[in-house]
Amino acid sequence: MTYRRTLFIAATITTAILIGAVTDAHKPITSKYTYHQDVYPIFLNQCGGCHAPDAVAPMSLLTYEDAYPWAQSIKEEVVNLTMPPWQPEYGFGVFKHKGSMSARQLDIVVEWANGGTPEGVPTNHAPVEPINSWSLGEPSFVLEMPTPFTLPAEVSETTRDFVMPTAFNGEVMIRAVDFRPGTAAIVRSAILYVDLSGEAVALDAADPVPGFDAENPDSLAGAQILTAWLPGQEAIDLDQAAYVVPVGAELVLRLNYKKTWTYEGLEVDDRSVLALYAADPGAARVESIVLQPPTESDSNDGPVISFSSHLSRDLDLLAILPNLEADALGVQIEAVGIDGKRTPVIRLASPRPEWRTRYWLDEPLRLARGTTLEVQAILRSGSGEGNASVSFTLDLLPTQTPTAESN
Amino acid sequence: MMQLNLVTALLGSVVAAVAAFPTNLAPEISEPGIVESQAAVKVSPRYHVAYSAFGVSGPAQANLPQPVIPSIIRSADDPLVDEGNLPPFSFTCPMHPEIHETHNTPCPICNMNLVETRRAEAWTCPIHSVILESEDGVCPIGGRPLMPIRLELSWTCSEHPEVSSSEPGICPLDGEQKLVQRLNSLPHEDHSPKHGGTFFMAPDNWHHLEGTHPDPGRFVLYLYDNYSQPMDTGTATGRAVLRETYNVSLDSMVEDVAYPLTIGPEGRFFEADIGEQELPTTVTAKIRFEPGADEERFDFIFNSITDDPAGSTFSTQRSGGLGATQATPPPAAATTGTLLVNIPEEPTEIATELAIRNATVQNLVRNGGFTEIWIPALEAKDLALALTPHLDGLTPDKQLPVRLAVKELVRAAWLLDWHGDLGNRQRVEAAYAIFGQAAEIITAAYDRQ
Numbered sequence: 001m002t003y004r005r006t007l008f009i010a011a012t013i014t015t016a017i018l019i020g021a022v023t024d025a026h027k028p029i030t031s032k033y034t035y036h037q038d039v040y041p042i043f044l045n046q047c048g049g050c051h052a053p054d055a056v057a058p059m060s061l062l063t064y065e066d067a068y069p070w071a072q073s074i075k076e077e078v079v080n081l082t083m084p085p086w087q088p089e090y091g092f093g094v095f096k097h098k099g100s101m102s103a104r105q106l107d108i109v110v111e112w113a114n115g116g117t118p119e120g121v122p123t124n125h126a127p128v129e130p131i132n133s134w135s136l137g138e139p140s141f142v143l144e145m146p147t148p149f150t151l152p153a154e155v156s157e158t159t160r161d162f163v164m165p166t167a168f169n170g171e172v173m174i175r176a177v178d179f180r181p182g183t184a185a186i187v188r189s190a191i192l193y194v195d196l197s198g199e200a201v202a203l204d205a206a207d208p209v210p211g212f213d214a215e216n217p218d219s220l221a222g223a224q225i226l227t228a229w230l231p232g233q234e235a236i237d238l239d240q241a242a243y244v245v246p247v248g249a250e251l252v253l254r255l256n257y258k259k260t261w262t263y264e265g266l267e268v269d270d271r272s273v274l275a276l277y278a279a280d281p282g283a284a285r286v287e288s289i290v291l292q293p294p295t296e297s298d299s300n301d302g303p304v305i306s307f308s309s310h311l312s313r314d315l316d317l318l319a320i321l322p323n324l325e326a327d328a329l330g331v332q333i334e335a336v337g338i339d340g341k342r343t344p345v346i347r348l349a350s351p352r353p354e355w356r357t358r359y360w361l362d363e364p365l366r367l368a369r370g371t372t373l374e375v376q377a378i379l380r381s382g383s384g385e386g387n388a389s390v391s392f393t394l395d396l397l398p399t400q401t402p403t404a405e406s407n
Numbered sequence: 408m409m410q411l412n413l414v415t416a417l418l419g420s421v422v423a424a425v426a427a428f429p430t431n432l433a434p435e436i437s438e439p440g441i442v443e444s445q446a447a448v449k450v451s452p453r454y455h456v457a458y459s460a461f462g463v464s465g466p467a468q469a470n471l472p473q474p475v476i477p478s479i480i481r482s483a484d485d486p487l488v489d490e491g492n493l494p495p496f497s498f499t500c501p502m503h504p505e506i507h508e509t510h511n512t513p514c515p516i517c518n519m520n521l522v523e524t525r526r527a528e529a530w531t532c533p534i535h536s537v538i539l540e541s542e543d544g545v546c547p548i549g550g551r552p553l554m555p556i557r558l559e560l561s562w563t564c565s566e567h568p569e570v571s572s573s574e575p576g577i578c579p580l581d582g583e584q585k586l587v588q589r590l591n592s593l594p595h596e597d598h599s600p601k602h603g604g605t606f607f608m609a610p611d612n613w614h615h616l617e618g619t620h621p622d623p624g625r626f627v628l629y630l631y632d633n634y635s636q637p638m639d640t641g642t643a644t645g646r647a648v649l650r651e652t653y654n655v656s657l658d659s660m661v662e663d664v665a666y667p668l669t670i671g672p673e674g675r676f677f678e679a680d681i682g683e684q685e686l687p688t689t690v691t692a693k694i695r696f697e698p699g700a701d702e703e704r705f706d707f708i709f710n711s712i713t714d715d716p717a718g719s720t721f722s723t724q725r726s727g728g729l730g731a732t733q734a735t736p737p738p739a740a741a742t743t744g745t746l747l748v749n750i751p752e753e754p755t756e757i758a759t760e761l762a763i764r765n766a767t768v769q770n771l772v773r774n775g776g777f778t779e780i781w782i783p784a785l786e787a788k789d790l791a792l793a794l795t796p797h798l799d800g801l802t803p804d805k806q807l808p809v810r811l812a813v814k815e816l817v818r819a820a821w822l823l824d825w826h827g828d829l830g831n832r833q834r835v836e837a838a839y840a841i842f843g844q845a846a847e848i849i850t851a852a853y854d855r856q
Contacts, residue, residue, distance in 0.1 A: 103816075
């Protein structure tokens with residue numbers, strides 16, 4: 001009840017209101033937090049990966065003038081936990097990357113947005129520069145798209161696969177992948193996958209335009225994914241473990257392009273770049289397994305999907321990549337030990353399939369032989385449950401002796 | 408059980424209210440002598456043009472009827488504001504009164520040049536907004552506590568209201584008379600009920616409405632604009648829903664008992680004959696403010712028959728009226744409370760205070776006191792935040808759940824603040840489901856349930 005609070009405060013600290021910077025009819029200044037002193041640092045750390053000038057989000061939040069008109073939207077997104085779009089529920093598993101906002105941060109942002117968006121004392125924050133260096137240092141391989149791709153004026157969104165030129169001699173072990181969009185404002189996501197079939201090269205060659213249409217999502221099914229990048233995300237270094245790129249494999253970069261309104265009707269070029277970091281030949285080989293319903297029909301029984309998988313060896317879980325084609329209220333994985341003890345693995349509330357990324361556990365999770373991984377998804381009712389598909393790709397390391405088998 | 412846990416965990420997926428902007432604004436002002444239309448003219452460079460188009464909240468919209476700004480003119484010997492101690496200048500947009508800047512920059516919405524304004528603080532009666540006092544006290548009509556209000560202060564000639572000045576002085580048209588103070592209403596400064604009922608704001612931030620239950624068989628709904636000026640029913644339509652049940656196969660609420668809202672005399676309010684109801688009476692008003700607009704819901708819970716201090720609208724009105732003790736006191740402005748909640752030093756005492764706030768919120772949710780929830784909810788949030796530095800004192804198994812619960816409670820408190828204003832029971836209850844669960848986890852960790 002903004003106005004009554006306002007009235008009270010108006011009656012007690014009149015002068016503070018009168019010297020306030022900006023207010024509006026519904027939002028007289030009641031916030032004790034100001035943009036420059038309190039809110040900017042949160043926006044920079046939590047939102048600046050996307051909401052920066054010329055970045056992928058439709059608005060920057062890094063200047064006061066850019067941010068405050070969005071106060072109502074910011075409040076709605078933040079209190080409903082839809083922004084920042086960090087999907088794993090805090091406390092249900094512990095992950096690398098920065099987490100969601102803390103209680104205090106959320107309170108500061110909402111109070112500011114709700115309480116008149118005061119500017120505070122203008123401060124010259126260091127300009128946010130596009131990142132031009134690789135965060136993990138000098139890469140072993142830098143792969144650039146062979147030619148720029150032009151997103152035509154009349155197309156506002158498309159997904160395109162590009163075969164990346166490699167000159168690998170034999171099998172390569174990759175411990176980290178970094179990605180830098182050519183034109184950050186239109187690159188919404190990037191997935192680098194391994195194509196063993198040779199089909200990608202043929203498709204790319206047959207298409208007169210650079211890359212080929214990623215029409216069929218199945219071309220990714222079963223492929224080893226090396227990275228699933230989203231804007232603002234930092235590369236993860238596996239250090240003593242690595243993904244294996246077999247001899248003769250091609251690396252394919254799938255980019256989702258989407259224009260914000262500022263680019264509508266314009267032709268936009270992109271030439272994105274990948275950095276690969278090779279691991280020592282002795283590094284442990286990451287195995288990827290897919291946790292999925294035993295048969296298609298089992299997964300489509302009403303609004304609840306549940307299935308489980310039994311582990312026959314000791315494994316360390318490194319990361320989880322959700323593969324969701326469902327409008328779900330939530331999905332979760334729990335590990336149930338042979339003693340019945342439940343360990344939360346991951347829970348995604350209102351997951352957004354278009355923001356597919358790999359979630360790295362802060363510490364590998366030891367899954368002893370005999371553990372059951374229980375998956376549960378609750379679909380939003382009326383969301384066409386019958387077509388929903390829910391599975392997870394798990395990246396694991398054998399706990400005991402490394403095995404040669406890999407996916 | 409598993410499924411239940413996930414569902415509970417996902418209660419956070421409360422649907423956000425989508426604010427639609429108003430498109431139909433035609434308030435009727437019906438108190439001549441109190442309200443005047445402003446057709447200001449530019450007299451000299453010293454006297455800027457007053458806000459002839461003042462008053463549309465939200466995005467500027469073409470072809471809208473412009474509301475008449477309620478304003479009050481004081482006599483020369485009875486100024487509201489001490490002219491030796493004037494409030495400082497600030498700046499506002501002629502088209503967007505919601506813009507209020509300390510510096511003279513272009514309007515961030517329409518880029519127009521801003522104009523000088525002065526905002527004054529005053530005290531007014533909860534129902535009789537014509538009463539303006541410079542200090543706190545009680546209303547001379549009815550004796551209710553005054554509530555603070557902010558107004559736009561300017562000066563005009565007592566004989567020439569078209570003159571508007573941002574400074575006191577002498578009327579330039581006659582060169583003799585002292586300029587008198589004029590106080591213009593600002594949008595959303597007055598959300599107190601005018602008929603002793605419950606006052607909500609619509610999600611469009613423009614319409615406001617007040618529901619009353621003047622006798623056991625009747626529900627009355629008044630519409631207001633964003634200046635809390637009465638509006639006629641216009642093209643709005645709606646129903647008074649008395650009972651809804653959840654239909655599993657449709658996955659939606661189905662109305663079992665609903666009555667049409669019919670238009671009262673001269674279109675001044677809606678009314679519905681709802682049959683003899685026992686208290687507490689729950690009425691959900693479902694309103695479409697204009698054809699084609701989304702239907703909005705407002706949940707009124709009447710714990711008693713409404714006494715309308717503004718006077719009886721109906722012959723069936725029960726006794727009461729001016730000065731009578733209200734059976735259902737209107738949610739008064741927070742003139743006596745404080746949101747600067749005292750934070751005890753000991754975590755257990757903080758948890759105790761939190762438990763008290765939770766009980767208050769729960770009670771308000773149950774009894775439909777939606778517009779009052781924000782006070783205990785936001786106090787509870789500040790108490791919960793004050794616990795976070797103390798979490799290390801808890802046993803390790805309790806630290807994470809409490810940390811998570813604090814965040815849930817903080818966001819749920821803001822949801823309650825937001826949805827409480829809008830009077831949507833479903834959203835309030837969904838927000839309280841998060842709030843109550845979080846409060847319970849926190850207070851249980853300190854054995855202070």
